[in-house]
Amino acid sequence: MASFIFSFKVSLFLFLFSFLHVYTVTCAEYEVGGDHGWVIPKGNNADQMYNQWASGNRFKPDDTVRFKYKKDSVMVVTEEEYQKCQSSHPLFYSNNGDTVFKLERPGLFYFISGVSGHCKRGQKMIIKVLEPASPPDQPQNQNSTDGKNNGSVQRPSIASPINVMLLVTSFIGFSFY
Structure with a gap:
């Protein structure tokens, strides 16, 4: 009987522990412009280079975008400021050469060089x-229609508090048996 109870406890613990991993979420980090980085576009359709790059990716909340550049800056602005190509009060500003911006919500984000x-x-x-x-x-990597990853790297996010609580509760329950 004792070995049955022990086996049951181990099985229950393993089930609850594996349940924790089912609900982990992955996020991706995208390098803006892929191999080009955040530079002044050149060539045909230069004015649409970054929008074409962005449309080839599927961004989700909590993904991040990384801007790599030299002697430049990145600003998040309103749609109106995007259309005018200027902002005196951007929503976000960085000029450190390696800017990471977290896409915290669904919707549109407007980026311009400062x-x-x-x-x-x-x-x-x-x-x-x-x-x-x-x-x-x-977890899936649907970052582009051509099968390339366009500079994205998937990374696991932290497990949700409820899953951690389930794990701790199952461990405590396992200890008392």
Whole structure:
């Protein structure tokens, strides 16, 4: 009888522990512009380079975008400021050469260069963040239609507090048997 109870406890613990891993969510980090980085676009369709790059990716809440650049800056602005290519009060500003911005909500995000004249030469981008799926998506890498990852790296996020609580509760319950 004692071995049956022990086996039951181990099985219950393993089941609850594996349950914790079912609901972990993955996020992705995207390097803006892929191999090009955050620079003034050149060539045909230069004014649409970053929007074409962004439209080839599927952004979700909690994903991040990384801007790599030299002697430039990144600003998150309103739609009106995006259209005018200028902002005196951006929603976000960084000029450290390696900026990471977290896409915290679904919707549109408007990015422009803060250096005078760069935005009008095509250094601007709109990112659309999709609504989260319900129930949570399984980890997948649907970053582009051509099968390339366009500079994204998947990384696991921290497990939710309720899953951690379930794990701790199951461990405590296991200890008292």
